[in-house]
Amino acid sequence: MAPKFGTSGLRGLVTELTDALVTDYTRAFLSACPQGRAVHVGWDLRPSSPAIAETVIAAIRDAGLTAIREGALPTPALALASMGAGNAAIMVTGSHIPADRNGLKFYVPHGEIAKEDEAAILDRLGQDHPVTEKCGSEIPGADTAAHYIARYVDAFGSEALEGLRIGVYQQSSVARDILVTAIEAMGATAVPLARSDEFIPVDTEAIAPETRETLQGWCTEQRLDAVISTDGDADRPMLTDETGTLIPGDVLGALTARLLGAKILCTPVSANTMVDAMPEFDSIHRTKIGSPFVIAAMGAALAADPAAKVVGYEPNGGFLLGFTATGPVGQIAPLATRDCLLPIVAPLVAAKKAGTAFSGLVAQLPARxxxxxxxxxxxxxxxxxxxxxxxxxxxxxxxxxxxxxxxxxxxxxxxxxxxxxxxxxxxxxxxxxxxxxxxxxxxxxxxxxxxxxxxxxxxxxxxxx
Missing domain, CATH: 3.30.310.50 (Alpha-D-phosphohexomutase, C-terminal domain)
Known part of the structure; x- marks a missing residue:
């Protein structure tokens, strides 16, 4: 797999993601796009990610800029921190692809790079990027994971998941400890499961039959109300009901949008059409597949009406919030990048609020x-x-x-x-x-x-x- 670049980032075989190539893409991004006052750097748990992150940090400092070392953490947590500070970010991750591959995701201060940013970055590749006389600084991130968790606890409350026994399929997700901490902070009993020291590529749209059987077995043996997990960099959720049956990401998206009071949905053409029969939503905008297209549709809706209650989601489960929503105890600020935690917590809270098992809530949706x-x-x-x-x-x-x-x-x-x-x-x-x-x-x-x-x-x- 020769390295490939687009608005979803750079992807390629680790053997081909050389220091020179990673440096070139990092410097091209810094040259082509705004950074704010610093660049936040995070990475996932695949073996090659820490070394690639060091190359990225060195390139940022060689450009005379400040690198904020965030460490291993979810992509949405990194984006929340960088966008909140008005800074750029680079996430070292191959997302759900195997460990022999990796990549970079780029964020400008207002969110994911767009198509025009992609073109500008490509235009600056291969240049002789100068090393500044005064090397840029490096500082650590400041409680980024804690702030990410607080986003949901502050909105849903410390009793939102009280009484629920939730399995956390930890595998090699960079969010595996954050998931445990977050649901426990909202009152659930967390049951950590199958933590792995080896990287396991988890594609939330293509869970293997043997994994599905394992999930069902856990629910029976451990008396679980649900099992939760994510892909490698935690911008895609995985959630089962109490029987261990996987709930598709576009169903999680619809349930989350409904709980938050969204009126306009932006979602790829491949997403479940059940939302067309749900009267809670005023309009549905279908896009090409990929978060940049969903974000563009959300932006168009907000340009037409800045007060629009618009959200986006993808069949992989990644959820994007475009307005300030109100949770049971507090507000949730917009975050226009794929998130895993909101579409995990919101459907579970909705089922608890309805007084039904999670499978019962899903069964009430249109039969598609x-x-x-x-x-x-x-x-x-x-x-x-x-x-x-x-x-x-x-x-x-x-x-x-x-x-x-x-x-x-x-x-x-x-x-x-x-x-x-x-x-x-x-x-x-x-x-x-x-x-x-x-x-x-x-x-x-x-x-x-x-x-x-x-x-x-x-x-x-x-x-x-």
Whole structure:
């Protein structure tokens, strides 16, 4: 996987993320984008991250700037600290991809980099970046993790999760200790589970069947009301109900938006369409897949109405808050970057408030179910070429989707999304940040959605591998 850069950051094999390359991208970012008064630096728990972070900090200091060493902490905690201080930030993480790969995420003082920032950074790569005569300083972060936890405790209260027994699948998530501290501070009993010294790539949109079985076993054996976890850098949540059944991220997003009183939803085209049938929401804006597109849609909504109660979320569960929301005991300030903790806490609080088990709350939603998985180790170009052929050639499309009558709707907002006369949906898309081809499906039952994904993943493997 040759290093690849976009608005989601830089990703590549660790062996190819050389000191020279990391320095070049860091200096290009510093040259192209505003920094405020300093640059915050954090990292995840994969083995290569601390060394890459040292290279990033050295590059910041060589540019004559102040580096704030935040250490290992969640991406949303880093963003909360840097945006609150009006500073830039760099997170060393490969997110959910395997440990042999890593990357950088860049934040300007007001949030994630946008497409124009991406272009400016690319334009400054490969230049002879000078080393300043006076080396910049380095200072430690100041209680960043504690401030991140307090954001939710102050809004939901110390009794918000009282009486709940919650498993924390710790694995190698950088938020594994923060999750325990946070839910205990809100009154829950935390049960830490399966802490790992080795990095485990957790993709919240593609949890392996054996992991699902483990989650169900924990709930039964430990008498749990839920199990929570995140991906590697903790900008995507994972949450089960009391039976160990995983609740998809776009369901968590809808439940969180409803509890917070949001009226405008910005979400990718791949997200569950159940929100179209939920009367609590005034409008839904569908975007291309990726937080930069969700953020852009949120920005447009706020430009039209600065008082708009707008939120964004993705099927991976990352939640973005665009307005000052009111929790049970306090306010929650906007945070327009993917967060894991809000869409974990809010749905659990909503179920407790409704006096029902979490599965009961989910069962009350419109009956639309999604599933997703991917074919790994297939080049983006190969995936895109095949999907483009299906989009352009009705004969090829009919042959590939032979189980269905011709699609009633073809959506090419991002990949190829087909809505069939049955109301079922199949969506194919090349991944934007990994050598994968993703498949999404939506149907009236979870079993049918899973069956559609399994069937078309098998067909994709035949075509692409």
């Amino acid at each position: 179910f999604t599933a997703a998985d991917r074919v790994a180790e297939v080049s983006t170009d190969r995936s895109r070429a095949f999907i483009d052929r299906l989009a352009a050639d009705p004969v090829a499309r009919t042959e590939f989707f032979s189980d269905f009558d011709p699609a009633e709707r073809i959506d090419q907002t991002d990949g190829l999304r087909l809505t069939f006369p049955s109301g079922e949906i199949v969506h194919l898309r090349p991944s934007g940040n990994a050598p994968e081809c993703r498949c999404y499906a939506e149907a009236a039952t979870p079993e049918r959605a899973e069956s559609l994904v399994a069937s078309y993943l098998a067909a994709l493997r035949t075509e692409l591998t």
